[in-house]
Amino acid sequence: MKTPQALTLSRVFPANAFESDKGRGRVWSKLRRDKAGLLGLVIVTVFLLLSLGVLFGWLGQGWSIADGGRWEPMSVNHWLGTNLLGQDIFQRAVFSTRTAFEIGLAVSLLSTLLGALLGALAGWYNTKLGGNWVDGSILWLMGVLDSIPFYLFVAAVAYALQGWPWAMHVAMIVTFWTTTGRLVRAEVMRIKSRGFVLSSRAIGLPVPVILIRHVLPNTLHILLVQASMAFVAAIKTEVILSFLGLGVQDSVSWGMMLAESTQEVLAGHFNNFLTASFMLFILLLGFNLLADALQDAFDPRQASL
Amino acid sequence: MSDCIFSVRNLSVTLQTGLGLARVVDKISFSLQGGEILGLVGESGCGKSITAAALMGLVLSPQGLVTADQIKLGDKNLTQLDEASLRRVRGSEISMIFQEPLTALDPVFSVGSHLSTVIRRHRGENRRQALRSSVDMLERVGMADADRIMQSYPHQLSGGMRQRVMIAMAMACRPKVLIADEPTTALDVTTQAQVLTQLSELGQSFGTAILLITHDLGVVAQACDRALIMYCGRIVEEAPVKALFGAPTHPYTAGLLAAVPRISTGRAQRVQAIPGLVPHPAALSDGCHFANRCQRADTRCRTLIPNMRSVDGPTNSHLHACHHPLEHSCHAD
Amino acid sequence: MRIILHNIIHGLLLILGVTLISFLLMVWFGPDQTYTLIGKNATASQIMEVRHELNYDQPFMRRYLDYLVELFTLDLGASNSSGEQVNSILRRTLPVSLALMLPGFIIGNLLGIVLGLIAAFRKGTWSDRLITGLSVTGMSISFLIIIIGLQVLLSTPYGLNLFPVRGWQVEDLSSYLAYVTVPTLSLILVTLGYNTRFYRAVFIEESSREHIRTARAFGASPATLMWRHVLKNSLVPITTRIMFSIPLVVISGSLLIESYFGIPGIGKVSFDAITSGDQPILKAVVGLTAVIFVLIQIATDFIYRLVDPRIS
Amino acid sequence: MQTDSALLSVRELVVRYRVNGSRRELLTAVNGVSFDIHAGSIFGLVGESGSGKTSLAHSIMQLTLPTSGEVQFHGKNLAHMKGSDLKKMRRNIQLAFQDPLASLSPRRSIQQSLIEPLDHFRIDAPEQRRARACRALETVGLEADVLLRFPHELSGGQRQRVALARALVTEPELIIADESVSSMDVSVQARIIELILNLRQQLGIAFLFIAHDLAVIQQLADHVGVMYLGKMIEIAPADRLFRQAAHPYTRALLEAVPVPDPAHGKPVALQGEVPSALTPPAGCVFHTRCPRVEDRCRVLDPLSNQINESGEKRTSHHVKCHLWNP
Amino acid sequence: NGGDQSTSTEISHSVYRHSMDGAPNNLDPARSSNIYANFLVVNLYDTLYRYKYLARPYQLEPNLAENLPEISADGLTYTIRIKPDVYFIDDLAFPESKGRLVSAQDFVYSIKRHFDPQTRAQGAWLWQNRIVGLDDWKANGSDYKQEITGLRALDGRTIQIQLISPYPQLVHTLTQGFSAIVPREAVEYYGRELAIHPVGSGPYRLLSFNTAGAVMVRNSDFRQEPFSLENEGYDPASQSRYGLEHLEGLTPPFMDRIEVEFIGEDAARWNAFIAGELDFVKAPVSQFDQVLESRNPLVLKPELAENFHFQATLESGFVHTDFNMDDPRIGYHPNPETNARNKALRCAISKAFDWEKRNEIFYYGIGQVFPGIIPPVAPEFNPDQDRTSIIRDLKAARELLKSHGWTADKLPDLEIGFTSSVTERQMFEQFRSFMADIGYPRGKIHPLTFASYGDYAQAYLNREVMLMTIGWTMDYPDAENTIQLFYGPNATPGSNTANYNNEEFNRLFRDSSTMLASPARTEMYRKMNQIVIEDCVTISGISRKMILLWNRDIAMLPDRSFLGGHFFRFAGPGKANFKNRQEE
Numbered sequence A: 001m002k003t004p005q006a007l008t009l010s011r012v013f014p015a016n017a018f019e020s021d022k023g024r025g026r027v028w029s030k031l032r033r034d035k036a037g038l039l040g041l042v043i044v045t046v047f048l049l050l051s052l053g054v055l056f057g058w059l060g061q062g063w064s065i066a067d068g069g070r071w072e073p074m075s076v077n078h079w080l081g082t083n084l085l086g087q088d089i090f091q092r093a094v095f096s097t098r099t100a101f102e103i104g105l106a107v108s109l110l111s112t113l114l115g116a117l118l119g120a121l122a123g124w125y126n127t128k129l130g131g132n133w134v135d136g137s138i139l140w141l142m143g144v145l146d147s148i149p150f151y152l153f154v155a156a157v158a159y160a161l162q163g164w165p166w167a168m169h170v171a172m173i174v175t176f177w178t179t180t181g182r183l184v185r186a187e188v189m190r191i192k193s194r195g196f197v198l199s200s201r202a203i204g205l206p207v208p209v210i211l212i213r214h215v216l217p218n219t220l221h222i223l224l225v226q227a228s229m230a231f232v233a234a235i236k237t238e239v240i241l242s243f244l245g246l247g248v249q250d251s252v253s254w255g256m257m258l259a260e261s262t263q264e265v266l267a268g269h270f271n272n273f274l275t276a277s278f279m280l281f282i283l284l285l286g287f288n289l290l291a292d293a294l295q296d297a298f299d300p301r302q303a304s305l
Numbered sequence B: 001m002s003d004c005i006f007s008v009r010n011l012s013v014t015l016q017t018g019l020g021l022a023r024v025v026d027k028i029s030f031s032l033q034g035g036e037i038l039g040l041v042g043e044s045g046c047g048k049s050i051t052a053a054a055l056m057g058l059v060l061s062p063q064g065l066v067t068a069d070q071i072k073l074g075d076k077n078l079t080q081l082d083e084a085s086l087r088r089v090r091g092s093e094i095s096m097i098f099q100e101p102l103t104a105l106d107p108v109f110s111v112g113s114h115l116s117t118v119i120r121r122h123r124g125e126n127r128r129q130a131l132r133s134s135v136d137m138l139e140r141v142g143m144a145d146a147d148r149i150m151q152s153y154p155h156q157l158s159g160g161m162r163q164r165v166m167i168a169m170a171m172a173c174r175p176k177v178l179i180a181d182e183p184t185t186a187l188d189v190t191t192q193a194q195v196l197t198q199l200s201e202l203g204q205s206f207g208t209a210i211l212l213i214t215h216d217l218g219v220v221a222q223a224c225d226r227a228l229i230m231y232c233g234r235i236v237e238e239a240p241v242k243a244l245f246g247a248p249t250h251p252y253t254a255g256l257l258a259a260v261p262r263i264s265t266g267r268a269q270r271v272q273a274i275p276g277l278v279p280h281p282a283a284l285s286d287g288c289h290f291a292n293r294c295q296r297a298d299t300r301c302r303t304l305i306p307n308m309r310s311v312d313g314p315t316n317s318h319l320h321a322c323h324h325p326l327e328h329s330c331h332a333d
Numbered sequence C: 001m002r003i004i005l006h007n008i009i010h011g012l013l014l015i016l017g018v019t020l021i022s023f024l025l026m027v028w029f030g031p032d033q034t035y036t037l038i039g040k041n042a043t044a045s046q047i048m049e050v051r052h053e054l055n056y057d058q059p060f061m062r063r064y065l066d067y068l069v070e071l072f073t074l075d076l077g078a079s080n081s082s083g084e085q086v087n088s089i090l091r092r093t094l095p096v097s098l099a100l101m102l103p104g105f106i107i108g109n110l111l112g113i114v115l116g117l118i119a120a121f122r123k124g125t126w127s128d129r130l131i132t133g134l135s136v137t138g139m140s141i142s143f144l145i146i147i148i149g150l151q152v153l154l155s156t157p158y159g160l161n162l163f164p165v166r167g168w169q170v171e172d173l174s175s176y177l178a179y180v181t182v183p184t185l186s187l188i189l190v191t192l193g194y195n196t197r198f199y200r201a202v203f204i205e206e207s208s209r210e211h212i213r214t215a216r217a218f219g220a221s222p223a224t225l226m227w228r229h230v231l232k233n234s235l236v237p238i239t240t241r242i243m244f245s246i247p248l249v250v251i252s253g254s255l256l257i258e259s260y261f262g263i264p265g266i267g268k269v270s271f272d273a274i275t276s277g278d279q280p281i282l283k284a285v286v287g288l289t290a291v292i293f294v295l296i297q298i299a300t301d302f303i304y305r306l307v308d309p310r311i312s
Numbered sequence D: 001m002q003t004d005s006a007l008l009s010v011r012e013l014v015v016r017y018r019v020n021g022s023r024r025e026l027l028t029a030v031n032g033v034s035f036d037i038h039a040g041s042i043f044g045l046v047g048e049s050g051s052g053k054t055s056l057a058h059s060i061m062q063l064t065l066p067t068s069g070e071v072q073f074h075g076k077n078l079a080h081m082k083g084s085d086l087k088k089m090r091r092n093i094q095l096a097f098q099d100p101l102a103s104l105s106p107r108r109s110i111q112q113s114l115i116e117p118l119d120h121f122r123i124d125a126p127e128q129r130r131a132r133a134c135r136a137l138e139t140v141g142l143e144a145d146v147l148l149r150f151p152h153e154l155s156g157g158q159r160q161r162v163a164l165a166r167a168l169v170t171e172p173e174l175i176i177a178d179e180s181v182s183s184m185d186v187s188v189q190a191r192i193i194e195l196i197l198n199l200r201q202q203l204g205i206a207f208l209f210i211a212h213d214l215a216v217i218q219q220l221a222d223h224v225g226v227m228y229l230g231k232m233i234e235i236a237p238a239d240r241l242f243r244q245a246a247h248p249y250t251r252a253l254l255e256a257v258p259v260p261d262p263a264h265g266k267p268v269a270l271q272g273e274v275p276s277a278l279t280p281p282a283g284c285v286f287h288t289r290c291p292r293v294e295d296r297c298r299v300l301d302p303l304s305n306q307i308n309e310s311g312e313k314r315t316s317h318h319v320k321c322h323l324w325n326p
Numbered sequence E: 001n002g003g004d005q006s007t008s009t010e011i012s013h014s015v016y017r018h019s020m021d022g023a024p025n026n027l028d029p030a031r032s033s034n035i036y037a038n039f040l041v042v043n044l045y046d047t048l049y050r051y052k053y054l055a056r057p058y059q060l061e062p063n064l065a066e067n068l069p070e071i072s073a074d075g076l077t078y079t080i081r082i083k084p085d086v087y088f089i090d091d092l093a094f095p096e097s098k099g100r101l102v103s104a105q106d107f108v109y110s111i112k113r114h115f116d117p118q119t120r121a122q123g124a125w126l127w128q129n130r131i132v133g134l135d136d137w138k139a140n141g142s143d144y145k146q147e148i149t150g151l152r153a154l155d156g157r158t159i160q161i162q163l164i165s166p167y168p169q170l171v172h173t174l175t176q177g178f179s180a181i182v183p184r185e186a187v188e189y190y191g192r193e194l195a196i197h198p199v200g201s202g203p204y205r206l207l208s209f210n211t212a213g214a215v216m217v218r219n220s221d222f223r224q225e226p227f228s229l230e231n232e233g234y235d236p237a238s239q240s241r242y243g244l245e246h247l248e249g250l251t252p253p254f255m256d257r258i259e260v261e262f263i264g265e266d267a268a269r270w271n272a273f274i275a276g277e278l279d280f281v282k283a284p285v286s287q288f289d290q291v292l293e294s295r296n297p298l299v300l301k302p303e304l305a306e307n308f309h310f311q312a313t314l315e316s317g318f319v320h321t322d323f324n325m326d327d328p329r330i331g332y333h334p335n336p337e338t339n340a341r342n343k344a345l346r347c348a349i350s351k352a353f354d355w356e357k358r359n360e361i362f363y364y365g366i367g368q369v370f371p372g373i374i375p376p377v378a379p380e381f382n383p384d385q386d387r388t389s390i391i392r393d394l395k396a397a398r399e400l401l402k403s404h405g406w407t408a409d410k411l412p413d414l415e416i417g418f419t420s421s422v423t424e425r426q427m428f429e430q431f432r433s434f435m436a437d438i439g440y441p442r443g444k445i446h447p448l449t450f451a452s453y454g455d456y457a458q459a460y461l462n463r464e465v466m467l468m469t470i471g472w473t474m475d476y477p478d479a480e481n482t483i484q485l486f487y488g489p490n491a492t493p494g495s496n497t498a499n500y501n502n503e504e505f506n507r508l509f510r511d512s513s514t515m516l517a518s519p520a521r522t523e524m525y526r527k528m529n530q531i532v533i534e535d536c537v538t539i540s541g542i543s544r545k546m547i548l549l550w551n552r553d554i555a556m557l558p559d560r561s562f563l564g565g566h567f568f569r570f571a572g573p574g575k576a577n578f579k580n581r582q583e584e
């Protein structure tokens, strides 16, 4: 018997038509066509560059110099005016970008990752009402972390990791992942009965592979939205933690600027408040646009014409 | 039965594929009369389901582009309706049975709620009546423990049961036009017979016209009045079933008929596939799409699109699109 | 029956774990109340005295066991700073916090769901952009500023002066409304951004499912699509989000709202307890939180199975 | 009885589902089914819709755990397999799901789905896996461009072929094909039939082929099993079954096959009350619809009878019907 | 009917709504350690003495006592008679819930409580090592049955106190909430919950108390003592604008109800005041711009002046930053040479500190900067003192460093302790920028933050903080109270947070501590002050100015310092409202 030949294959299509794998090119090309997503990407890139500039000492280094008067208005010397101490608000805002990236990004990425993995494991092993020991232990961990007052926990971490610059990150990651974890767990409990999971089980794929390749991509919407929320939360919590003696003691951040500005707003000076809020808003907007675009780009069902 | 209640003229659908735009449905036209069952047969991937979705207005602009000169349902031209009016038409005047029932049913609603919602929406019955009608519908399509089924969720049903739930839903609307996309693939033959009977009864009692998409030529022969043969997005032959099975004129139709496996009491006879592959919709050649698989093809076939022509003269009921039609039946046996 | 037993054991383990770990943190890392309780010019022996009075000199396990006994007998002792019985503190403040937070919590989530549905349904249109933009704004504005702004706007002569600035003299519905409105609005404004953003993402995902197409084919209106099909399919993440924020609402309350609006709720009490190291209160709060988490955990796992039949 | 030579043997398999979340109400989807599949043979499984064919397939794969009974592969109980044994077994039994759209990862391209089992079982060198996937697609009549598509971008028949390609890409010893040709046009179907016969012949792959199309079964199968309401009511060598079907239900099935000839009379559906799977009728499960029902059918559950004299199990014809009760 | 209606509106005028920027955490006199608690306690309980309402400087005035104490010639024996017919309020703690007569024994009991470890009292330091037998009583197990020679009730109304050595501040201590008189029955009945069920004989009784506020109502049985402007030290020249005159001859407490709101947040406090929900507010510093028309002289904005009375007062205390003398990096060092270098460093830091700017930025420029440790409210304060120690002198500071071999790389790392808050942090940053001006590298000045005051206190009381900023509120108008902060034996865990130990200073302190107020003692105080300044032990200091605003409808003169809450009983309705009330 003659086996069917792929006669048409080489004739009609250039051979390289199928080269690109994993749809990476596809994601990028979809992203490129998404104007809002591109805007988000541009915003995030600009901020990233700013923070690199700060990191390498090119930008915002004068954040702590108090050479101005109290609450100076915008001027050539101080583009966005000065704060109570006479420090330059613009410099401080720029310098804060680094803090935002360092803390916001690290915390949101890692807590989302941790939440995704542990949540997925828990959800997977929730085989019956009550779950098995994997589910049980992860739930237990979540319960413990959630029940302990945040301040108490953070104080403990601060004490235990005294002076270590990443103590703050650790404290936040360890406490933030539970929310994502619970959401992912619930989502996985739902997804795991779907046909394609069954079919990957039929092949005998190991559980981690099933979870990472087949299950977690279908929770991408939750992961992205949680990551952007963790980002905000991290930036806002950073102030509280610095107040508790954790993390970057000797630095400035948007959160710190917002905290300072509460007093200033009462006194009728809005520069600090507006600047910090605006920077946070823009970066957040960038992240959200990008996250939306990514979600679309990674979802093959959202085709574009 | 000669009133035409649904007519489609020059419907085309263009989709975005990995290889660029592909016109997966290419200027197809047909019409349906009240109570009629029209079979739509064609090679897998030739665009039947897309046609169905396009007729329902379910192909949305980012995914695909639908153009048509006319899709006329009764006195409404669906191409000119806005989404809101289209929505009122959908379900009540035209409804559809989807090909893959598991993903098509809402996983968190029970069968009962699927059915009764549709019944309440389109028949205006109250909750209790609707539940009763739902049970009735289920029994009609041969589902025994209707009580259990009513409370079951889609994932708890077998493939055939899901399919029958979809059929029941579509039938419950008593639409003017029903598009059934391979409704009986997961049914055993006895159940299939029952369902087909129900469908044709629907046509008799409510004048519903049915576009029955199927691969089973046996079903076409038994249940349909007329049939369309589709190949690569185009209709290549349209004929009353008798004529189609008796004297197919398009070589593709003939090939299909030859490939139908039949039960024999003796040793099974091998059937022959049509040689060659279906071309990719994004890379169709000019002329007749079937040309590169057709033994009768010549250069004209490769360059010139054949138009639909009438075979049997003035009655105009048997049409084909072929430059070299078969003159007489090549149907063995 | 086995499930109930299982849950009880699991819950007990959780409570044991939470109490043990948090007690450990409390004892080793938590604030030491000695120095807030001693008078001026204290001597070393007075400090020892205070430590003894606070039980700080007892061995850890001993104190922990005492804690467990207190927890299970529901006799939680008296606050170190005010001397009030912890039970009576809880009884006094919990209802207030609930009454304060619930409306905002419920409305905030409902509004978030509605806006999320609208945005998801009109994804890519201007209404979606507007909603997304506003929710990002909401997320980036600080809570304090919202509270102060609303206070000035709604409660002072600089603004509309419609509601009391602060207080909680709740006697009847109208006084309740008077006192609860501005805090509720602040709470809604603060959470709405997050809620909307979250729900929108969930709804968008759910509305790209095949069965939505079926529903449309059967003539479901946009409202039906969103409210019935998308919403019901999203109930699992919605439940998760809502249920697990309950402890935050009930137990943690909101420190800021309570202190800015002069409301004697549990938020301030527990915050003070944490920062000052008032262990009896802290122990009660931690214990209570753990119990509530256990209950919520059990409840959500049940609810999951109710709202989504595929979860077995 | 030499069960040891069987590739797959299913013994008294029972699958029960809980209905409506309650513990007590159980639905028996598969009720004591036993059969063997020998290496390189094709076992056709037909039966009423909802009679438990998919459940049987899933429980063979251990996707739903059987309530009782056992499944042996090469004489080893699947339920007890662990580690490398299990992995080998997984490689050697592949399932093509009845619902191809649901069974393909929506966010993964066809290529990823096809290569995945190759990666997992380390079949071929990594750079050759794509070519192998490509070949698998070609054998089921799809072109390579499908590789880069996503499941929702295919037609029903194409998806079904992808599912089949995925099952055979590892070249297992046994493929369970759950209604794998139902959405294909007859030409493609013919091609697939040819392919399967070829695979069987050249690679010795055995099939458990579930289908409703009896004509296809006849073309393919060496043995045919007929299920009704969870029970295997008849098993016979294919030629025997199509020549002299013993069970009234099998006969009804054969009679109801629509003939592709409009002149032929319309097939008739079975008359009588369709039984409930939750509360199956006492006695013979088919008695409510059986044209030849007798009194004992209503009370006595018929045993499985061998009705031909062949001593060899491979060619024996079993039926569960009182008519054949000596 | 109409009459009723008007009555009910007028009753609302006999409510005084006070606001505080912090909350007491309990109302047990023995534990009323913060000013907020003291405020309420002196209204709910009786103290033997109080300060005159209007007299400045402060003057003692008998409260529950009939007269000022009779003091024996050696200054060791005090005899005090309390007023007759004073009753505790009715309370469940008493038999038949009937308040009983207040007796001398109650006073003895109340002081003893401070020496009973179970009370967890915080006021013992006031009487520690002062009263004959009291410390032994504690050492013997605090048995209330045991008599104490130095603290006795001679009869129902006579108290006798015998001191170990003269203690001129004793009567001052008897004005404080700590000394308030608690009935034993209540302590035994309520136990620890006494803190929320006060049972006293003060002018008010408690209605409710929680984290947000407290409500007190008039104790209708409070003794009838007509208000006399003259007796309270009325000064028409400065006090006539407050409209107190019409209260003359009436019986306090004037208000039926006092509502005290605890509002830590400036914005909320101010908003509530502006919205008319409060009668009194201490204006937040951030609002000074909005409140004041001019700083010098201090003038209120006209639109506020229309509705509110206003007073600017200095706090009864000061803020200073101590060096930890126990830290060899900056304090005492066994090596005399290093010791001298450290001193030079301290002095340089002090000189580099810009008090003017600190005042300007954080205290709106209206705080009073003064040299040393005797704050302006103290009677012994010397306005003509040499101010060089608070005048910034960068040149001198640099010189000092240079001459003692301090170069940028040799300078020690400084750790500045503070509790975390925006303002403290900003102060730290400002401090660092001050130091930058003398070339102190930015990277060598580190913040050492603490989450709560308790943590901070624990750290500095354990000598773990190098530089700490302390705010001290005086307990009584006598500079002894601030000078003792540097007395060697008071070193930590005592209140000498600098751990300063200077022989001469200690001697002077010992000598002066037994002296009654006199020019000689003042002289000694000033000498000690100078010693501290010269040793550069502390960067000091500033007394903050408070802007107090209150409703014109209320006739009163509020005070946040030594008077404590004693003035509540004198807060009366304004004249306009008052008339209505009288007519009724």
Ligand SMILES: Nc1ncnc2c1ncn2[C@@H]1O[C@H](COP(=O)(O)OP(=O)(O)OP(=O)(O)O)[C@@H](O)[C@H]1O
Pocket (backbone or CB within 6 Å): B015, B016, B017, B018, B024, B042, B043, B044, B045, B046, B047, B048, B049, B050, B051, B063, B099, B281, D152, D153, D154, D155, D156, D157, D158, D183, D184, D185
């Ligand atoms: N979303 C899509 N994007 C790109 N191409 C698509 C999409 N959906 C379908 N196609 C392609 O369009 C063609 C027509 O598909 P359609 O589903 O209509 O086929 P069909 O006739 O229903 O086939 P079958 O009988 O197999 O169901 C196929 O070649 C398919 O691959």
Ligand SMILES: Nc1ncnc2c1ncn2[C@@H]1O[C@H](COP(=O)(O)OP(=O)(O)OP(=O)(O)O)[C@@H](O)[C@H]1O
Pocket (backbone or CB within 6 Å): B155, B156, B157, B158, B159, B160, B161, B186, B187, B188, D017, D018, D019, D027, D029, D047, D048, D049, D050, D051, D052, D053, D054, D055, D056, D098, D277
């Ligand atoms: N998860 C489940 N929960 C409860 N009942 C189920 C579940 N899955 C299947 N069933 C029931 O089991 C019976 C057998 O289903 P199964 O899918 O095995 O049938 P099938 O023979 O494959 O039918 P079809 O030919 O229609 O696909 C049906 O009655 C079905 O309703």
Ligand SMILES: [Mg+2]
Pocket (backbone or CB within 6 Å): B048, B049, B050, B099, B181, D155, D156, D157
């Ligand atoms: Mg199709």
Ligand SMILES: [Mg+2]
Pocket (backbone or CB within 6 Å): B158, B159, B160, D053, D054, D055, D098, D178
């Ligand atoms: Mg099936």
